[in-house]
Amino acid sequence: MRQAADLSCSPSIDAQQALARAETLCQQRGARLTDLRRRVLEIIWSSATPLGAYTILDVLRDDGRQGAPPTVYRALDFLLAQGLIHRLASLNVFTGCRRPGSHHSGQFLICRDCGRVSELSNPVIDELLRAETDARGFEVLARIVEILGRCPDCLKEPTRHG
Amino acid sequence: MRQAADLSCSPSIDAQQALARAETLCQQRGARLTDLRRRVLEIIWSSATPLGAYTILDVLRDDGRQGAPPTVYRALDFLLAQGLIHRLASLNVFTGCRRPGSHHSGQFLICRDCGRVSELSNPVIDELLRAETDARGFEVLARIVEILGRCPDCLKEPTRHG
């Protein structure tokens, strides 16, 4: 069974701001933030935790839209290309980017218990990684930094896992 | 079509050493490095590039073994638990660990062109990540650091991708 979407009833302030920024950025770039793409971004931002592609697809279908996997993957590809969302490789899920426009790779803290994600941005880590790759003559195309663990909130609760 | 396994005919020196170390470690720990598990480790070490689970399964079947996905995933789970291999989340592949016994997370440079992987181990990066997580009261369970790009060898060749 697929995870529940955990969506709030209406777009949060965060989501509204993110959509507004996305509009602006796309307009500046001449990129077309279509209805579908905007809705997918909204779905992602409306969730407290990152969503898988098929969960997003379920929500689209609840909307009454027709849709198949390529529908959502193409929208996700667009949003990724525009730096509006991130993909978390360790979980195959997608989350809204808190700093769109910079096309950064991001560093993520992922809570195993509640699923929430914080996005770090430690330039020193980026710098060190670049030093390592430079020293090796390795050309960087993408950086993946994901820390899986338990967030402070979940640490307070009685352990649920061992 | 699944990627070719790119296996040398006989176990390389590296593979032989890795297998010997694995034997020792498992014996020390009372972990059972069974025939199947040893063979999977050998298959992984015999490849110049990381292998997917289904590629490993193909090799097992070429061996004449019976097998299904759980066969190989269970062996992989064991090898992961023993710190004898790493999983690269960005590619869904598995590669031999160069420093077994320490149960480290590892940092990887993955060449998009040739598929080869180098394993870094920069303690300063680990340290910085720990500082970040400590500052947030976040308990770390696993670290994923994967850099996708092009290795020096492939950079010398005429670009194959754009």
Added chain:
DNA sequence: ATAACAAATGTTATTCTATAACATAACATC
């Protein structure tokens, strides 16, 4: 306007990755 082209979406099918659930076999301990 409309023809021609490009971009986006619809649609069907398939490939790849991973696990659930249950059966059997091998091993250890007493």
Added chain:
DNA sequence: GATGTTATGTTATAGAATAACATTTGTTAT
């Protein structure tokens, strides 16, 4: 050798992603 545990065999299915082609929508030039 009976019992419990660990490992493996087996079947089926869930989950993630893309290929290939059809249709629609949007844009541009005439």
